[in-house]
Amino acid sequence: xxxxxxxxxxxxxxxxxxxxxxxxxxxxxxxxxxxxxxxxxxxxxxxxxxxxxxxxxxxxxxxxxxxxxxxxxxxxxxxxxxxxxxxxxxxxxxxxxxxxxxxxxxxxxxxxxxxxxxxxxxxxxxxxxxxxxxxxxxxxxxxxxxxxxxxxxxxxxxxxxxxxxxxxxxxxxxxxxxxxxxxxxxxxxxxxxxxxxxxxxxxxxxxxxxxxxxxxxxxxxxxxxxxxxxxxxxxxxxxxxxxxx
Ligand code: G3P
Ligand code: MG
Numbered sequence: 001x002x003x004x005x006x007x008x009x010x011x012x013x014x015x016x017x018x019x020x021x022x023x024x025x026x027x028x029x030x031x032x033x034x035x036x037x038x039x040x041x042x043x044x045x046x047x048x049x050x051x052x053x054x055x056x057x058x059x060x061x062x063x064x065x066x067x068x069x070x071x072x073x074x075x076x077x078x079x080x081x082x083x084x085x086x087x088x089x090x091x092x093x094x095x096x097x098x099x100x101x102x103x104x105x106x107x108x109x110x111x112x113x114x115x116x117x118x119x120x121x122x123x124x125x126x127x128x129x130x131x132x133x134x135x136x137x138x139x140x141x142x143x144x145x146x147x148x149x150x151x152x153x154x155x156x157x158x159x160x161x162x163x164x165x166x167x168x169x170x171x172x173x174x175x176x177x178x179x180x181x182x183x184x185x186x187x188x189x190x191x192x193x194x195x196x197x198x199x200x201x202x203x204x205x206x207x208x209x210x211x212x213x214x215x216x217x218x219x220x221x222x223x224x225x226x227x228x229x230x231x232x233x234x235x236x237x238x239x240x241x242x243x244x245x
Contacts, residue, residue, distance in 0.1 A: 003186035007244035019084035048072035049096035125152030129160035
């Protein structure tokens, strides 16, 4: 049976109304009534999985430099909320472990995007998958892993073959079906900008549920759903939920 994606996923938590990839963002998504969140995981310089989109600290913290060159203890000193709004000052960069705790305590499901720093693809994919094997209770549906980095998906598969995986792309490569098959992916995550009714029909015909990112306008979401897109990943999940059906 095909993997069942939700209709809506909160992007980086709920990135329009709380700082992305923070615990506050995951809580905000939960408050908004969305059952699934997406967030990005990469490794600190000393190998701790954390929630962070960029390879550098500047945009979403008050720190400087490459994540891959910075130890977890130093990243923990940084403010990851004030850049977004003064009410979020003091928010920290969460460890993946803290995010797992929050998912479990709030009953949230997750799409965990493996977002490796360049050159650390396999290490990151394996670390994320291993952590879930160690931490995720067997009586709850496991998070869906995804990545643009195919080596990260391969390493995650080797570490935890039973965790579901999705392939992330921007524009669809010509050989998308072969890639999904080779990686043992159960879902296909595509930029909505590159989709049309014909492409969506072809992917669904091949048996892959589709997630479209990042869609913040209700009208666009309505169109994508009408083409057969299963799931919308949005910074504003509250704007999409009423259409989800
Ligand atoms: O998983 C969907 C989306 O998060 C992929 O792009 O750059 O926002 O991580 P990005
Ligand atoms: Mg992401």
